[in-house]
Amino acid sequence: MDRPSTTTAHRGRFVHGTCPRCAWIGPGRRALFTAERDAETHAEEHDAPLADPSATTSDPPRSPAG
Numbered sequence: 001m002d003r004p005s006t007t008t009a010h011r012g013r014f015v016h017g018t019c020p021r022c023a024w025i026g027p028g029r030r031a032l033f034t035a036e037r038d039a040e041t042h043a044e045e046h047d048a049p050l051a052d053p054s055a056t057t058s059d060p061p062r063s064p065a066g
């Protein structure tokens with residue numbers, strides 16, 4: 001399984017995960033791998049199918065006698 005392509009940007013002493021697909025910039029991290037992980041987590045949101053808000057409603061509790 002390939003890792004999602006990620007990009008990072010160094011700003012001063014910190015590195016931020018960035019997204020080439022939108023203008024997202026992650027929080028400043030002191031560790032590069034942490035910034036990369038932020039970017040990967042963000043990228044997964046792009047790849048994940050958008051959930052239909054109308055389909056996420058939970059069913060009301062059913063009657064046990066039903």
Ligand SMILES: [Zn+2]
Pocket residue numbers: 019020021022023024042046
């Ligand atoms: Zn993005």
